[in-house]
Amino acid sequence: MMNRFRKWLYKPKRSDPQLLAQFYYADEELNQVAAELDSLDGRKEPQRCTLLVSQFRSCQDNVLNIINQIMDECIPQDRASRDFCVKFPEEIRHDNLAGQLWFGAECLAAGSIIMNRELESMAMRPLAKELTRSLEDVRSTLRDQALRDLNTYTEKMREALRHFDILFAEFELSYVSAMVPVKSPREYYVQQDVIVLFCETVERALDFGYLTQDMIDDYEPALMFTIPRLAIVWAQPQLAGIEATAAQEAAQECPFL
Incomplete structure (x- = not known):
């Protein structure tokens, strides 16, 4: 009450x-x-x-x-x-x-x-x-x-x-x-490393004139395949687990190199 x-x-x-x-x-x-x-x-x-x-x-x-x-x-x-x-x-x-x-x-x-x-x-x-x-x-x-x-x-x-x-x-x-599948801490940190690597690769490629800002803004299809290859080639000496032959093949396929 x-x-x-x-x-x-x-x-x-x-x-x-x-x-x-x-x-x-x-x-x-x-x-x-x-x-x-x-x-x-x-x-x-x-x-x-x-x-x-x-x-x-x-x-x-x-x-x-x-x-x-x-x-x-x-x-x-x-x-x-x-x-x-x-x-x-x-x-x-x-x-x-x-x-x-x-x-x-x-x-x-x-x-x-x-x-x-x-x-x-x-x-x-x-x-x-x-x-x-x-x-x-x-x-x-x-x-x-x-x-x-x-x-x-x-x-x-x-x-x-x-x-x-x-x-x-x-x-x-x-x-x-x-x-749902949740990334382990190691998977998450690897993903962050790859993001940083791709960003640095794009910035370096822009500095060297390998690609243009318009290509990035327009999501040029060829560019979407090229950026990972550029990243592998550029970071190959520092990346563990990537064989030299794989890096060479990626470099041969890359149209900007």
Whole structure:
């Protein structure tokens, strides 16, 4: 009764732009959709169920987006490192990845097997359970603070957010690595070396007049085959594993040399 009274008395205005107020209403909407999903018989109303699941995941995206904004403002120096994201395939890096991870964590915590990957799912389940518990703690703490003071970030909030951020980053790496091929650190560093080599090769070829800027701007087809060969020939003495005969063949095929 007391909680309902405090909610009625101190509930922030829907138009309030402060992050805690935005979170409060985003979380309310998520809870409403979740409650409707729980009460729905998906076999009798499959279309309605599909629509609600889509709405539910959209609400999750919105809640996580606001939580991330709060963390950027509340614990900017304590955010968990996400340098590993550069190893993800391009198609994985999209705005609603966080919501998919939350949904995946809940499914794993409930005992589901993700995409027929039984061993990976079993290995991730303890982390998924810990993550979902941490997220519930964060949501509860933020809701409580939204009904107290929208301008204050308490130490309890900060600690809950730090713990959640670490767990979420750990789960993100584990989950994505289990779902799609993720480059190893060595593969990623080799890719970076090749990018640098190609860039230096193009710059050197431009200096020597072997190609023109227009050819690069127009994506000249012959150039796309030539740049790797130029790179091999130029860097052949420094590159391990490239035989001299292969470099000579590349040089003979290169139209600019």
